[in-house]
Amino acid sequence: MVQQIDPVITDTLDCLEENIFIIDLEYKVSWMNQSAQSFIDNIKTFLKLEKAEDLIGTSISRFHKNPSYQINLLEKGDFPIDMQLNLFNRFVARLVVKEFIVTGEKKGYLLNWRDITEIEKEKEKTQALIDELSAPILQTIAENTLLVPLVGELSIERMERLTSKLLNECLKNQADFVLLDFSGVTTLADSNLGQEVQKLTSAVELMGATVLYCGFSTEMVKDMVDLGIQTNQLSFVSFHNAIRYVVAKLGYRLEKA
Structure with missing residues (x-):
């Protein structure tokens, strides 16, 4: 040849x-x-x-x-x-x-x-950084209470990674409450995401923490109804309302500065 x-x-x-x-x-x-x-x-x-x-x-x-x-x-x-x-x-x-x-x-x-090995590695690092920035886990003024502000488009892969990370943070901080804030979510197009959110919720509650939802927009509520996503979780209009509820439950035990 x-x-x-x-x-x-x-x-x-x-x-x-x-x-x-x-x-x-x-x-x-x-x-x-x-x-x-x-x-x-x-x-x-x-x-x-x-x-x-x-x-x-x-x-x-x-x-x-x-x-x-x-x-x-x-x-x-x-x-x-x-x-x-x-x-x-x-x-x-x-x-x-x-x-x-x-x-x-x-x-x-x-x-x-x-x-393109190095190119793909850089893509993975970039995606990991984006995921880190788009789903940070923050401490709040309330003792043993974590806030997870979700931002951008939710995906099953992101929710799976967040679950693993959040469980570690719950253990590390001895969390009693976890607030999932959906006010920054732009897209919810997959009905399976409802199951992933529920899996995350159930896993966190097995760690002994109470999960509260907050920040659902009217558009997102409509999407959830259209997709048949149901939840019995306690929900609040905003993070402000949710944290007030937590502080009251804790008997005003605020985290020391």
């Missing part, structure tokens, strides 16, 4: 800083440019290769947990194919595949392998 490729083509591909592979019609790696070879050399241990050149002749199915799905995409012929793979629970790769056609004849496929 390699010998049949015009040297002008391979020389051109070698000049590119992208990781380019040529895949033959049997879905095996038949050639790679210098950039790709250097890249494979850096991860050869994970690929169980002694050297990058050993990748030649290897089926691309080894890089996908569902090889038949990958082959079906190539046979379907809807190019370019753009996919993202997690490899060895360590690397994140973006693969772009196009047909490799020479003088009107299909010789195989051109695969561009971009390592």
